[in-house]
Amino acid sequence: MAAFTLALPATARAGHDDNGTDPDNRNQAIKGFSLTANGTKAMNHGKAELERSVITTSWGGGDIEVYDKDYGSNGWHGYADCTDWNALWTSCDIIRVRFNTHWSLTASQWRSLGCHEFGHTADLGHRKKSNDTDNNSCMREEVWPTHYDQHDLNAIKAGT
Numbered sequence: 001m002a003a004f005t006l007a008l009p010a011t012a013r014a015g016h017d018d019n020g021t022d023p024d025n026r027n028q029a030i031k032g033f034s035l036t037a038n039g040t041k042a043m044n045h046g047k048a049e050l051e052r053s054v055i056t057t058s059w060g061g062g063d064i065e066v067y068d069k070d071y072g073s074n075g076w077h078g079y080a081d082c083t084d085w086n087a088l089w090t091s092c093d094i095i096r097v098r099f100n101t102h103w104s105l106t107a108s109q110w111r112s113l114g115c116h117e118f119g120h121t122a123d124l125g126h127r128k129k130s131n132d133t134d135n136n137s138c139m140r141e142e143v144w145p146t147h148y149d150q151h152d153l154n155a156i157k158a159g160t
Contacts (some may be wrong), residue, residue, distance in 0.1 A: 021082050022091040022123050022159070023063065026054055031061030038110045039068030039099045042078075045111040046097070046118030049138070049148055053156040055122055064121050068099035077103055078113045080120035095121045112144040119148065122156045 028050065032043050043066045047057050057064075065083070078099050082092035097117045105113065115138035127139040137149045148156070 021080060021095050021120055023055070023095065023121060024086055024091040024093050027056050027058070028063040028121065029058050029060045030064045030066065031059065032066040035066065035068050035099075036101055038101065038105070038107075039066070041107065042068075042099050042110045042114030042117070043097075044114070045146065046114030046116075046121075049115045050118050050122060052148060053122060053153050055156065062094070064095050064097060064118070066097045066099070068101050070102045071098065071100040072102055074100070074102075076100060077105070078117040080117045097121065108146060109144050111146045112138050115146055115148065119152060123159045124148075124152055124155055127152075 030043065030047055032040060035043060050057050078097065080095060080097045082094070083096045084092065084094035086093055097120075099110075099113060099117070119139050124139050126141055127137045129135075129140075129142075132140055132149070132151070134149075135143050136145050136147070137152055138145045138147055139152055
C-alpha cells in the first residue's frame with residue numbers, strides 16, 4: 001500500500017533570499033494587543049523602520065498582530081510567524097510578532113528587536129557577519145543595531 005504524506009509549511013522563518021513570511025501586499029495594517037511600554041516601543045520602532053522601505057503601514061490590524069509577554073527562558077527575544085497563509089500558500093495574510101519580556105533589554109535593544117522582528121514581516125531573514133561586515137543591520141542576531149541598512153531595504157524592495 002502506498003503511503004501519502006501531506007507536508008504543510010513549517011513555521012515561517014524568513015531568509016534574506018525571499019523564502020519566509022512573504023507579506024500579502026505592500027500595505028500592512030498593524031495592531032498591538034495589550035502591550036507593555038517596552039513592547040509598544042519595539043512595535044512603534046518596527047513600524048517606523050518598515051516605513052523606510054517600500055512597505056506602507058497603518059494602524060488597525062489585519063496584517064501584523066503584535067503581542068508581548070513573558071514567554072520564559074526559551075532562547076528567543078522575539079519571534080515572527082505566519083498565522084494565516086493565503087489559499088495558495090504563497091504569501092501570508094496575518095503575521096504574528098511576539099516580544100519576549102522575560103529578558104532585561106535596554107531601550108535601544110527594544111528598538112533593535114522591533115526593527116528585527118518587523119524585518120521578518122517584510123520577508124527578511126537573519127544576517128551574519130559575513131554579509132553585514134559593518135555591523136549596521138538590525139537583522140543581525142548577535143549585535144543590536146536599530147535600523148535596516150541599504151542591503152535590507154533593497155531586499156525588501158526586491159522581495160515584496
